[in-house]
Amino acid sequence: QVQLQQRGAGLLKPSETLSLTCDVYGGAFSGYYWSWIRQPPGKGLEWIGEINHSGSTNYNPSLKSRVTISVDTPKYQFSLKLTSVTAADTAVYYCARGLPWGTGTNKYFDPWGQGNLVTVSS
Amino acid sequence: DTVMTQSPESLAVSLGERATINCKSSQSLLYSSNNKNSLAWYQQKPGQPPKLLIYWASTRQSGVPDRFSGSGSGTDFTLTISSLQAEDVAVYYCQQYYSTPYSFGQGTKLEIK
Numbered sequence: 001q002v003q004l005q006q007r008g009a010g011l012l013k014p015s016e017t018l019s020l021t022c023d024v025y026g027g028a029f030s031g032y033y034w035s036w037i038r039q040p041p042g043k044g045l046e047w048i049g050e051i052n053h054s055g056s057t058n059y060n061p062s063l064k065s066r067v068t069i070s071v072d073t074p075k076y077q078f079s080l081k082l083t084s085v086t087a088a089d090t091a092v093y094y095c096a097r098g099l100p101w102g103t104g105t106n107k108y109f110d111p112w113g114q115g116n117l118v119t120v121s122s
Numbered sequence: 123d124t125v126m127t128q129s130p131e132s133l134a135v136s137l138g139e140r141a142t143i144n145c146k147s148s149q150s151l152l153y154s155s156n157n158k159n160s161l162a163w164y165q166q167k168p169g170q171p172p173k174l175l176i177y178w179a180s181t182r183q184s185g186v187p188d189r190f191s192g193s194g195s196g197t198d199f200t201l202t203i204s205s206l207q208a209e210d211v212a213v214y215y216c217q218q219y220y221s222t223p224y225s226f227g228q229g230t231k232l233e234i235k
Contacts (some may be wrong), residue, residue: 031183035224045215045226047171060223061123094171100214106153107220112171 002027004113005094012120022095022113029053029076033098033107034071036080039089039115046091050107051078058105083106087119092117097111123150128227134235139202143230145216150196151179152183152207153220162222163192163201165212166229172215176201 008020022034030053039045049059051069057065068081082089092115098107125148135141151160159179164172174183176192181201189204204208211234216227 030135045217047222047224047226050222053161058222063225096171099177105222106160108174108177108217108219108223109164109172110174115171 002097002111004097004111006095006113006116008116010116010118012085012118014122015084015087018085018089018118020093020116021077021079024076029073031101033105034078035096035098035109037094037096040091048080055081087120090118090120123223124221124225126216126218126225126227128230130230132231134233134234135206137208138205141167141206141232143201143214145160145199145227147197147218151220152196153226160218161199161218162219164215164217166215167212
């Protein structure tokens with residue numbers, strides 16, 4: 001059974017760079033798209049972007065100028081960097097596997113990582 | 123971008139009764155290559171990540187109780203819980219995956235009456 005384990009800093013100051021990594025255990029890595037999704041406290045879900053094992057990415061245009069998603073396929077991990085953070089970036093950040101398997105970019109998500117609360121505060 | 127709108131925002135239903143949550147998309151989610159609708163439903167309990175319940179609008183994820191069902195096509199979709207159980211208290215989200223950026227509804231909070 002695939003499990004996603006997230007890690008990264010939880011407290012940032014404005015203008016710093018958010019950095020999170022998601023490790024994938026117990027299943028195949030190649031052939032899937034891997035996504036980052038965030039949820040501000042008490043609010044809904046926002047898709048940030050996705051990457052596949054070969055490094056092909058798609059980003060949400062609302063964040064594209066500040067987001068980089070990268071992959072390290074041999075290590076079964078992918079990472080998120082979000083630059084120039086502000087208080088509006090305070091959220092729980094989730095990593096998730098996109099389904100179905102394959103090259104198409106029409107993905108729903110399962111499973112999800114446990115979530116990382118990232119707080120931006122001076 | 124595709125906007126997803128859920129209704130109602132909150133819902134209180136008695137145990138054993140039916141709960142119905144609606145989701146409307148700003149454009150059709152019917153995927154021509156397989157004639158299926160690119161719509162998923164998730165359940166989120168406090169302090170937990172969302173859990174996939176339904177995909178392709180009506181296909182139940184493995185392990186999801188059969189009291190959960192999805193229906194609809196095009197732009198209008200419904201999640202139905204046929205007989206509400208206490209453990210179904212949660213926030214429910216729909217998600218379109220017809221096109222990027224993928225987008226979610228704002229959520230429907232389901233409580234026990």
